[in-house]
Amino acid sequence: MEVLMIGDIVGRAGRRAVRKTLDNLDLEPDFIIANGENAAGGFGLTKDVVEELIGYGIDLLTTGNHVWDNKEIFDFIEESNYVIRPYNYPSSTPGVGFKIIEKNNFKLGVLNVIGRVYLGNYDCPFKVADKIIRKLNNKVDAIIVDFHAEATSEKQALGRYLDGKAGAVVGTHTHVQTADEKILSGGTAYITDVGFSGAQDSILGMDAEEPINGFLTQIKKRFKVGTGDTELSGVIIEFDEETGDACLINRIKRCHNNN
Amino acid sequence: MEVLMIGDIVGRAGRRAVRKTLDNLDLEPDFIIANGENAAGGFGLTKDVVEELIGYGIDLLTTGNHVWDNKEIFDFIEESNYVIRPYNYPSSTPGVGFKIIEKNNFKLGVLNVIGRVYLGNYDCPFKVADKIIRKLNNKVDAIIVDFHAEATSEKQALGRYLDGKAGAVVGTHTHVQTADEKILSGGTAYITDVGFSGAQDSILGMDAEEPINGFLTQIKKRFKVGTGDTELSGVIIEFDEETGDACLINRIKRCHNNN
Amino acid sequence: MEVLMIGDIVGRAGRRAVRKTLDNLDLEPDFIIANGENAAGGFGLTKDVVEELIGYGIDLLTTGNHVWDNKEIFDFIEESNYVIRPYNYPSSTPGVGFKIIEKNNFKLGVLNVIGRVYLGNYDCPFKVADKIIRKLNNKVDAIIVDFHAEATSEKQALGRYLDGKAGAVVGTHTHVQTADEKILSGGTAYITDVGFSGAQDSILGMDAEEPINGFLTQIKKRFKVGTGDTELSGVIIEFDEETGDACLINRIKRCHNNN
Amino acid sequence: MEVLMIGDIVGRAGRRAVRKTLDNLDLEPDFIIANGENAAGGFGLTKDVVEELIGYGIDLLTTGNHVWDNKEIFDFIEESNYVIRPYNYPSSTPGVGFKIIEKNNFKLGVLNVIGRVYLGNYDCPFKVADKIIRKLNNKVDAIIVDFHAEATSEKQALGRYLDGKAGAVVGTHTHVQTADEKILSGGTAYITDVGFSGAQDSILGMDAEEPINGFLTQIKKRFKVGTGDTELSGVIIEFDEETGDACLINRIKRCHNNN
Ligand SMILES: [Fe+2]
Ligand SMILES: [Fe+2]
Numbered sequence A, B, C, D: 001m002e003v004l005m006i007g008d009i010v011g012r013a014g015r016r017a018v019r020k021t022l023d024n025l026d027l028e029p030d031f032i033i034a035n036g037e038n039a040a041g042g043f044g045l046t047k048d049v050v051e052e053l054i055g056y057g058i059d060l061l062t063t064g065n066h067v068w069d070n071k072e073i074f075d076f077i078e079e080s081n082y083v084i085r086p087y088n089y090p091s092s093t094p095g096v097g098f099k100i101i102e103k104n105n106f107k108l109g110v111l112n113v114i115g116r117v118y119l120g121n122y123d124c125p126f127k128v129a130d131k132i133i134r135k136l137n138n139k140v141d142a143i144i145v146d147f148h149a150e151a152t153s154e155k156q157a158l159g160r161y162l163d164g165k166a167g168a169v170v171g172t173h174t175h176v177q178t179a180d181e182k183i184l185s186g187g188t189a190y191i192t193d194v195g196f197s198g199a200q201d202s203i204l205g206m207d208a209e210e211p212i213n214g215f216l217t218q219i220k221k222r223f224k225v226g227t228g229d230t231e232l233s234g235v236i237i238e239f240d241e242e243t244g245d246a247c248l249i250n251r252i253k254r255c256h257n258n259n
């Protein structure tokens, strides 16, 4: 049972990279998940953007700190079957943080949690993940965790903490794929960050000019989504259908020229 | 002209990984540079540790935010030919931030700068790097920059900002190798992070127990260096001897069992 | 029923200021509470220091982010009747975050919570305080909250959020007394920070040299407790014995020369 | 020679507090300075707002981290005689960080600097302030520094560092007046924060609802300026006309009902 997990999709360029990748996919994943927190103009999600991405073949969108940037999210996240937000937001937060998606009688539990280091004052991702996984473990065949976090220490620590509990713990948020994919000793697939989907010639998917100006001037101006050639990065994870453990994690990267 | 750049060496396990790697190196770099900020027990450097590492074949140690953790550094950094610290510390800081190392009539300039996002209140790494590179460009054949920084945005931005000015901009500090090595359009080799050298079964090279406890309890206790099997990650960069531009950047990773 | 709340006691100088103030107190508070997180050499508490301060007439010590700095705390906080730590540390944390102290049949509930902005990843102080106050409200005659926090926004917000629920919400941690004491419309006494107790000629109670050097050099060295003349700042709060509402809050400041 | 320094003016309510205070001022300051970073709707300044405040009798507006929030500032800060921005922004930043204002042959130098702790990556406020003060000291009769900063440690440290160099170092940014005004041993008037000007029933001048919601939900929504009764806080500083030293610093606070 294979899952393709795609990193943060950044704006129109990122959505185009998703379409081009999935139109010609040389893999046959059973499930496709992507982090969509930057899919609408770099900031959040709209209903149209969700529908566009689901139309390309994505089964479920996870998110992160940028999920609330576009206020339209509040109109549809409660009803959406396609978007989850980090579980460890306060309990009254709209939307859900865990969803079970099913194909061919295989139930995949997808849990989204967000890190706290440098990011914000959320509930403890370690305890929240542990609790929800215990609760839902016997209702699903495997669990994949999207840990949306900045610090490599926090990401490695959660990976190890959930080793043997979840089938996979994969990082998002930094928009840069790491080269440390592995299967931990307890059977959990792990990677610090799966990367992003968007403009190649960019800073994290955004046009480079304003981010560089921002560092030079210490004055924040509005960022624009990058344009031109695109890339998509992610991982393929194969779960053992009996145990829910991971038996394979492979990084993927696909590049497309802008035609 | 080839340079091997090794990521943050973490404690005894990291030094052992360096020794084992360099003892049996299947590559023939002209220069070997490593980030040594965590080489002495995970925190800073001592004179003995510097000598040990130089004895293994390293030509120069760069550093970062942990450079001052072991107070012995203040006794020898001024005289040391083997250790540089981030250039963009205040101007009165002991030690230097740039060094020229020479082999076979090729002069390699090594510049160490540190990022500010989430890290500290240093001088602007963009302006400092730009200024020093302009100044020293015609005294060296190529320049490699170790950008010790946390945020992927700041690292990508500096890479692009220095594209065409330095021969290579390579990141350190996160202790996790990224999979985004490339040669930018201006001829600068770039990678967000070269990774680390230390215990495999660890959090960033440190024994996993205390870091995980720290996230769970929010109480900081002393970390211990990890033990057991080790790995070393880094990059090989080849510079064109005429232009100083990079013509190749390859990630390397070497694993060793603890015998 | 009057309570004297004293701000963060910093080291030997701070303890001396407490002794001198309480030896000649021109007020007759029923309860004396102080924040002791910096009482032992500026960092944490020891058993001896707790006993010394209780001997001067303090009834209970609250704490904050520095409570664990001196590891001796782990030996006695579980058994201590005189020290509480922020309630919103993870639930497994040693010690308690709320204590009832009684005099003349008046039961004063003292709740210690810590802020998250710029400080750390604790449980939500708003929800934690709300919950514990609801739970214990009918077991006590009045409740005072020591909110140990950095940001004025978070402190003002908690004050208003608890207005009418607690009898007083007083801030600690910044070591600088604010001039905004008031009784909020719901009957809760509020001040953003009660100040500190320690050396006058200092930075937050510590000898000025190293803090200033730290800002100039960006290299952290060990701070020493300030010496010489001292001051103590705090507030007097009077609670209505029937309702538990505050009917008065007055700032106090006492200075002592070092004889 | 007396100066009235008014804390951060927050929106329409803050401007009304300024007008009401200055219309009936029971003091006769020679100069009136105010921090205007929040004067236009809580975020930045517009040309109209500057003119309105100058019309009320303010001589010069200092600013801080919010100065660029309203993009209109870029249209007029270069030409404005009435607005300065923190000097320690990068050197290419529009506007100036120091201005000399003159009355009755007394030249008052006003320097605006911003802190780095928790705020941003500016140039070192200690070195920048020291340098500019040395340079301009003999061109002015006294110097007042508005240090716009968050951390009490950084503010106290700069006060002491400039003691004897500037006539006054007064803090802004926290919007809460501190009770620690004093004249330091070298003759410099100091206060950690002069406070704010705006709606009383508010969080830092903004309507309380959204800030409290923000802490509870960890989702940022747009803040609105507070309404209703107002207050203005600030300090009066008297400078010796011969030496430029401070001979007096008094806190002031004025409250107005909303009629
Ligand atoms: Fe993202
Ligand atoms: Fe993110």
Ligand SMILES: [Fe+2]
Pocket (backbone or CB within 6 Å): B008, B037, B038, B064, B066, B173, B174, B175
């Ligand atoms: Fe490191």
Ligand SMILES: [Fe+2]
Pocket (backbone or CB within 6 Å): B037, B064, B065, B066, B148, B172, B173, B174
């Ligand atoms: Fe580092």
Ligand SMILES: [Fe+2]
Pocket (backbone or CB within 6 Å): C008, C037, C038, C064, C066, C173, C174, C175
């Ligand atoms: Fe304290």
Ligand SMILES: [Fe+2]
Pocket (backbone or CB within 6 Å): C037, C064, C065, C066, C148, C172, C173
């Ligand atoms: Fe504290």
Ligand SMILES: [Fe+2]
Pocket (backbone or CB within 6 Å): D008, D037, D038, D064, D066, D173, D174, D175
């Ligand atoms: Fe402000």
Ligand SMILES: [Fe+2]
Pocket (backbone or CB within 6 Å): D037, D064, D065, D066, D148, D172, D173, D174
């Ligand atoms: Fe501000």
